[in-house]
Amino acid sequence: MAEPPFPDAHPDVRAARRSADEYARAFADAAPRLTRAQSVTEAERCLYCYDAPCARACPTGIDVPSFIRRIAEGNLRGAARVILEANPLGGTCARACPTEVLCEEVCVRNVGEGRPVAIGRLQRVATDAVMDRPVGALFNRAAPSGRRIAIVGAGPAGLACAFALARRGHGVVLHDARPAAGGLNEYGLASYKMAGGFARAEVDWLLGIGGVELKLGWKLENAAGLEALRREFDAVYLALGLGSTHRLGIPGEDLPGVRDAVDFIAELRRASNAAALAALETLAALAIGRRVVVIGGGMTAIDAAVQCRLLGAEDVHLVYRRGPQQMPATPAEREWAQKQGVTLHFGLAPQALVARNGHVAAVRFARSDGAGEHSFVADMVLKAIGQKLDSGWLEGSGLTLEGGRIVADDEGRTALPRLYAGGDCRRGGRDLTVEAVADGQRAAAAIDADLKH
Ligand SMILES: Cc1cc2nc3c(=O)[nH]c(=O)nc-3n(C[C@H](O)[C@H](O)[C@H](O)COP(=O)(O)OP(=O)(O)OC[C@H]3O[C@@H](n4cnc5c(N)ncnc54)[C@H](O)[C@@H]3O)c2cc1C
Ligand code: SF4
Missing domain, CATH: 3.50.50.60 (FAD/NAD(P)-binding domain)
Structure with a gap:
């Protein structure tokens, strides 16, 4: 197999790839809260369906039309009560749920208007409105x-x-x-x-x-x-x-520069969770490769790849062994990654991590269709092939x-x-x-x- 070209003698992995302002912008809220006026307009799109499919699609059974009706009436506290009664972590779910494959996928507005009611964003408006009040204002303990x-x-x-x-x-x-x-x-x-x-x-x-x-x-x-x-x-x-995480089981897996994506994200979250200014400083202290390869096809792979871009990596390749249809990440997540400058590759199975000067320098993949191999130069490789x-x-x-x-x-x-x-x-x-x-x-x-x- 021909070795990939190695343009640099040394891996380019370093901290502070961005300015403080750039870090602040990059790590800001991806989907900021709707304003009051926006939320009422959005809530008024709901048809308050009988036996609502959105509520049936929610694993915690939130009565979606009922909370949306309260938002339309300006009763955010009542809306929050409906949500949190069914799902006390409704605030996190409003931010993290892949709504496009849950409640919003089945919203009847998809048919008439080509886009669902923004259920997740409305849920966030309601839950955020009560988070600074004591839980006792909504629920009692027996x-x-x-x-x-x-x-x-x-x-x-x-x-x-x-x-x-x-x-x-x-x-x-x-x-x-x-x-x-x-x-x-x-x-x-x-x-x-x-x-x-x-x-x-x-x-x-x-x-x-x-x-x-x-x-x-x-x-x-x-x-x-x-x-x-x-x-x-x-x-x-x-x-x-x-x-714990699955291993790739290929040569070079323990080379310096090869990391587990979940550990990388945990380190990043520890940094970004710090108070505002300290967070910017700790984010700036995180070392990141100029060229990163992320191996995997789920939410972890997407999140790791996007956050590498946010930290200033120039080239981020997300490589998945099967096709887009089999990829666990949703089309919306894939699109988000691409918007952030991540390049997606399909049908490539990892074969070996190649070292240069004792550090990972490339990853070699076999094409799943049998049409040979493909290698990527990499200063850093993140493994995201699932947890156990x-x-x-x-x-x-x-x-x-x-x-x-x-x-x-x-x-x-x-x-x-x-x-x-x-x-x-x-x-x-x-x-x-x-x-x-x-x-x-x-x-x-x-x-x-x-x-x-
Ligand atoms: C990187 C990443 C991104 C994700 N993004 C999303 C997303 O955007 N949306 C989404 O819906 N889902 C997402 N998921 C999945 C979601 O986070 C999990 O499904 C969910 O957190 C599972 O909850 P849990 O309570 O079962 O476990 P966890 O959240 O993993 O919590 C388990 C806890 O148990 C503790 N623990 C474990 N062993 C021990 C022990 N022996 N003694 C004491 N404590 C122990 C751990 O410290 C941990 O705090 C993501 C997962 C990952 C890895
Ligand atoms: S399916 Fe859509 S329109 Fe119907 S109740 Fe749910 S959010 Fe409202």
């Missing part, structure tokens, strides 16, 4: 039940479960290995979707319900630790997410894994009494924030019902 539940994992599934249990009067201890709660809301979703520290503000708002103790920097390490939790608490809910459950510690716990995830029913019940699992770590988990929230809520209802027996 009298204490005397029951205590341990939740491991403070991502969307764990948070939704904790909130729903706390509302029912149960005491919850919410554990997480990370120094901040929020799971991928805090460490994974793209910074331009969660601008302004929204993930933390939402966690604070949720915890305002009372009855939830947050234990951060606490890791469940082994089956004995799980047993101890089961002895101490009336029930245990595992909402661990998928903490960090499951080594589960050995001896009595839990069953299938397809690398914990076997539990739709309500989260595992085969072991009073032990539940949900969100991405559960078999059947669908790797979307809104699905994790729905899982957490279903598990809370099951735990509550089981504790009453």
